[in-house]
Amino acid sequence: MTTSPLANLATQTTELLAAVHALSTFEALREAEPFITGKRSILSTLQKSLGGLEPEARRAAGAQLQEARRTVEAALEIRRSELALAARAELLESDRLDLGDVVVSAVRWPASVGHPSLVASTQRELEDVFIAMGFTVSDGPEVESDWYNFEALNIPPAHPARGMWDTFYVEMGEPETVVLRTHTSPTQIHLMEGAVENGSLPIHSVMPGRCYRRDTPDARHLATFHQIEGLVVDRGITFADLAGVIETFTRKYFGPDISSRLRPAFFPFTEPSAEFEITCTICRGEGCRTCSHTGWIELGGCGMLDPAVFEAVGIDGDEWSGFAFGFGIERCVQMRHQIADMRALIENDVRFLRQFS
Numbered sequence: 484m485t486t487s488p489l490a491n492l493a494t495q496t497t498e499l500l501a502a503v504h505a506l507s508t509f510e511a512l513r514e515a516e517p518f519i520t521g522k523r524s525i526l527s528t529l530q531k532s533l534g535g536l537e538p539e540a541r542r543a544a545g546a547q548l549q550e551a552r553r554t555v556e557a558a559l560e561i562r563r564s565e566l567a568l569a570a571r572a573e574l575l576e577s578d579r580l581d582l583g584d585v586v587v588s589a590v591r592w593p594a595s596v597g598h599p600s601l602v603a604s605t606q607r608e609l610e611d612v613f614i615a616m617g618f619t620v621s622d623g624p625e626v627e628s629d630w631y632n633f634e635a636l637n638i639p640p641a642h643p644a645r646g647m648w649d650t651f652y653v654e655m656g657e658p659e660t661v662v663l664r665t666h667t668s669p670t671q672i673h674l675m676e677g678a679v680e681n682g683s684l685p686i687h688s689v690m691p692g693r694c695y696r697r698d699t700p701d702a703r704h705l706a707t708f709h710q711i712e713g714l715v716v717d718r719g720i721t722f723a724d725l726a727g728v729i730e731t732f733t734r735k736y737f738g739p740d741i742s743s744r745l746r747p748a749f750f751p752f753t754e755p756s757a758e759f760e761i762t763c764t765i766c767r768g769e770g771c772r773t774c775s776h777t778g779w780i781e782l783g784g785c786g787m788l789d790p791a792v793f794e795a796v797g798i799d800g801d802e803w804s805g806f807a808f809g810f811g812i813e814r815c816v817q818m819r820h821q822i823a824d825m826r827a828l829i830e831n832d833v834r835f836l837r838q839f840s
């Protein structure tokens with residue numbers, strides 16, 4: 484009697500199941516698969532050997548072998564999904580972003596506290612210099628009617644002097660034209676009107692604030708910038724008082740080796756008018772590229788209040804006289820800290836800003 488080719492099937496199946504169980508990685512499973520259930524497995528070899536059996540015996544053996552194969556294949560599938568899960572868990576672990584670490588190192592950094600911008604801190608400093616000289620500090624609106632920004636300052640509609648200020652218009656015409664103030668001078672008008680109404684003349688006040696011009700920003704201009712305006716209305720005020728205030732301010736703010744000078748100019752709201760210049764802080768007056776080799780840098784405008792302005796606000800020019808001045812705060816910052824490009828002040832590059840904390 485011939486022994487059945489499947490005589491050892493039970494043992495062989497047990498061995499295959501043990502081999503499946505011993506597979507420890509997904510890779511190993513893929514490599515072993517042909518030897519466990521594939522073409523090179525004992526199961527396939529046995530399958531071929533059934534060909535020599537009588538039909539009846541072959542059918543019985545075939546069913547038996549099929550049963551063994553199903554058992555091994557099922558075990559292999561279970562192992563496959565176990566190893567796939569393990570591989571995925573391992574990947575997740577190695578890719579993990581440990582937020583715990585991030586938080587800990589953030590806490591270890593020294594906490595950084597913000598600080599006022601250079602423009603804001605300069606505005607405070609300028610106010611302090613003028614307060615020490617006996618001035619008060621006043622505030623005015625940034626959105627003004629045409630009357631405050633222009634007409635009351637002796638700049639009638641269509642007057643060519645309007646070309647001095649590139650204006651952002653909020654509203655044109657009826658019922659009135661409204662603009663973003665192009666300078667802090669309109670605050671003078673509010674102040675004088677208020678003083679007339681309250682009978683509170685004289686006035687010695689500075690008015691810092693934000694202004695707007697339809698300018699293309701460059702190294703020395705911004706479309707949004709700050710000015711500080713000065714106004715004195717009192718009895719017996721002369722041009723010498725104006726020159727004295729400008730000079731005192733210049734030395735106090737920029738230092739004793741920087742002085743001021745006044746040069747004839749035109750502004751509709753002052754007569755006579757002047758531009759005021761200070762010693763170039765880059766070359767200390769020697770002459771350099773920044774000051775076009777003149778040794779002087781223009782800071783702002785000033786002059787004696789024009790009778791037309793007194794008339795607009797209802798102040799008696801026979802009893803009172805006064806002067807005004809106005810200059811850019813960013814220009815001051817630039818001169819004081821030797822900043823080549825004014826745009827650095829608004830670009831919020833912390834590497835630049837941190838230098839002034």
Ligand code: DAH
Binds near residue numbers: 783
């Ligand atoms: N408002 C002028 C400007 O922005 C500057 C100025 C000039 C202000 C003369 C004044 C002044 O008070 O008297 O161009």
